[in-house]
Amino acid sequence: MTSSTVPWRATVLTLFPEMFPGPLGHALSGRALAADRWSLVARDIRDFATGRHRSVDDTPFGGGAGMVLRPDVVDAAIADAADDRPLVYLTPRGRPLTQDIARRIAAGPGVVALCGRYEGIDQRVIEARAMQEISIGDYVLAGGELAAMVLLDACVRLLPGVMGTAASADEESFADGLLEYPHYTRPALWEGHAVPEVLTSGNHAAIAAWRLEQSRQITQHRRPDLYNQYIASGAHAP
Ligand code: ADE
Numbered sequence: 407m408t409s410s411t412v413p414w415r416a417t418v419l420t421l422f423p424e425m426f427p428g429p430l431g432h433a434l435s436g437r438a439l440a441a442d443r444w445s446l447v448a449r450d451i452r453d454f455a456t457g458r459h460r461s462v463d464d465t466p467f468g469g470g471a472g473m474v475l476r477p478d479v480v481d482a483a484i485a486d487a488a489d490d491r492p493l494v495y496l497t498p499r500g501r502p503l504t505q506d507i508a509r510r511i512a513a514g515p516g517v518v519a520l521c522g523r524y525e526g527i528d529q530r531v532i533e534a535r536a537m538q539e540i541s542i543g544d545y546v547l548a549g550g551e552l553a554a555m556v557l558l559d560a561c562v563r564l565l566p567g568v569m570g571t572a573a574s575a576d577e578e579s580f581a582d583g584l585l586e587y588p589h590y591t592r593p594a595l596w597e598g599h600a601v602p603e604v605l606t607s608g609n610h611a612a613i614a615a616w617r618l619e620q621s622r623q624i625t626q627h628r629r630p631d632l633y634n635q636y637i638a639s640g641a642h643a644p
Pocket residue numbers: 496497498522540541542543544545546547548549550553
């Protein structure tokens with residue numbers, strides 16, 4: 407394989423490798439996986455446990471509820487996977503996942519995604535391995551596996567040749583900092599509701615202007631944080 411045909415590689419470090427590929431084995435990401443546009447290895451963190459009891463976790467120093475993943479076990483799992491790919495630890499304490507982060511990771515050689523369970527992972531290995539901590543939202547999941555799937559899905563659909571039409575990636579939500587405009591298809595009249603007239607006018611400039619205005623209004627209403635960023639970026643200026 408030449409470097410341009412080496413697929414984007416994902417390794418997931420997890421206590422539940424049987425959860426993968428799961429939904430990633432279907433639809434767009436599943437077809438891309440079958441077509442070798444990307445590869446996926448799910449490694450069982452438990453395989454790297456040593457000692458008499460082969461335990462992966464222990465009670466927290468300082469007391470408190472739950473269990474903490476041991477740094478030696480996590481480090482061995484990382485050592486086995488580590489190469490030039492970024493190492494991402496999925497945790498609700500991380501920086502929020504954005505389209506920009508997905509774009510950056512998709513543009514690289516792949517990712518090593520570490521999934522936590524229990525109360526979390528010993529802080530020392532997070533620092534020693536300089537992990538990028540990423541959250542998929544302000545809520546707590548039972549583990550990082552679903553978050554890793556979300557991250558991988560967001561990256562894989564951006565890989566070259568994965569999406570049918572390049573234009574659909576450019577026009578969708580977040581591509582220009584705005585949420586997407588509404589879509590309509592046949593029938594033109596459904597249960598008494600007509601589609602907006604401009605969309606059937608054939609006037610492409612008017613359609614583009616209408617869509618942009620819809621995007622602006624929806625973003626301003628639902629996501630004032632994004633809208634303010636959009637205004638501040640100057641992207642709205644002619
Ligand atoms: N693990 C548990 N909750 C999470 C979240 N919101 N994002 C990423 N990883 C998680």
